[in-house]
Amino acid sequence: MKTEQAHTSVSQDVSAAKIQVEQVRKTFDIGGAEPFVALDGVDLCVSENEFVTVVGPSGCGKSTLMNILVGLDRPTSGRALVDGRQVRGPGPERGMIFQQYALFPWLTVRKNVEFGLKNTVKDKAERRRIAEHFIDLVGLGQFADALPKMLSGGMKQRCAIARAYAVNPSILLMDEPFGALDALTRVRLQEQLLETWSQDRRTVVFITHDVDEAVFLANRVVVMAARPGRIQQIINVDLPYPRNDEVRMSPQFAALRNQVWHAVYHQD
Known part of the structure; x- marks a missing residue:
C-alpha cells in the first residue's frame, strides 16, 4: 500500500495523461460578500485505461469536479484537459453515467x-x-x-x-451511479462493471460516497476534503483483478478500507 499527498500526483508523466486537471479553482456567487469556494487548487492526472474513484465528505466538490470534466461547467481558474486538449464543453470522447438512469x-x-x-x-x-x-x-x-x-x-x-x-467514448465519467440501489444490487453491479471494464477497457472516473465501493473498484482512490474542496490524499489500491468476494474479505482489502476511511472521516 502506498499513500501519496495530493501534490505528488502531478509528478506522474503528465504528457501521457488521459485526463489532466491543473490547479482548478471553482467559486460560486451565493449572494454574500465572498464567493463560495467549491474547489481550490485541484491537481490530478488519470492515465489511459485507469479506474479512479473519488470519495469524500458531502460538500467537498466531487460533483463540481465531475461537471468540469464533463464540460457542463468551467473552472474559475486553472484548466482540465483530455488528451492534451482543454475541456470547453461536452464531447463524444466522454460518456457520462448519472445516479438517475436517464x-x-x-x-x-x-x-x-x-x-x-x-x-x-x-x-x-x-x-x-x-x-x-x-x-x-x-x-x-x-x-x-x-x-x-x-x-x-x-x-x-x-x-x-x-x-x-x-x-x-474513451472515458467514462460516473457520478454516484449505484447510489440509489439496495446494498445487494450495488455489490452485484460493482462486480458487473469491473467485468465489463476488464473486457472493454476505458478510462473511468467514478464518484462515490461509499468507501468500500471506492476501494473495491479502483486502481487509485482520490480522497477529497471540504471547505474548500481539495485533494487530501491519493491512495494506490494494490489488489489483483478480477475482484470478487474473496478480495472483499481479504486482510489487504480491510487494511485499504481502513486507510481510506480514516482519510475521509478523520480530516483536520
Whole structure:
C-alpha cells in the first residue's frame, strides 16, 4: 500500500495523461460578500485505461469536479484537459453515467442503447449490432425488447452503462451511479462493471460516497476534503483483478478500507 499527498500526483508523466486537471479553482456567487469556494487548487492526472474513484465528505466538490470534466461547467481558474486538449464543453470522447438512469421510458432497452448512435452510425443494421453487443456485455440480452418500466433499478443502470459504452467514448465519467440501489444490487453491479471494464477497457472516473465501493473498484482512490474542496490524499489500491468476494474479505482489502476511511472521516 502506498499513500501519496495530493501534490505528488502531478509528478506522474503528465504528457501521457488521459485526463489532466491543473490547479482548478471553482467559486460560486451565493449572494454574500465572498464567493463560495467549491474547489481550490485541484491537481490530478488519470492515465489511459485507469479506474479512479473519488470519495469524500458531502460538500467537498466531487460533483463540481465531475461537471468540469464533463464540460457542463468551467473552472474559475486553472484548466482540465483530455488528451492534451482543454475541456470547453461536452464531447463524444466522454460518456457520462448519472445516479438517475436517464432512460427514455417509451423506448426498449435496445432502442435506448441505439439512440446515441443515430448521429454517428447511419446503417440501422450496424446500430443494432453494436447495441446488442453491449447489451450482451452487461448481461441484458434477454431483456433487449423490454421497456424500462419492466426492469429493476440495477437493470436500468446496466442499460445506461451499455448505452454509454455503445457510443465508444474513451472515458467514462460516473457520478454516484449505484447510489440509489439496495446494498445487494450495488455489490452485484460493482462486480458487473469491473467485468465489463476488464473486457472493454476505458478510462473511468467514478464518484462515490461509499468507501468500500471506492476501494473495491479502483486502481487509485482520490480522497477529497471540504471547505474548500481539495485533494487530501491519493491512495494506490494494490489488489489483483478480477475482484470478487474473496478480495472483499481479504486482510489487504480491510487494511485499504481502513486507510481510506480514516482519510475521509478523520480530516483536520
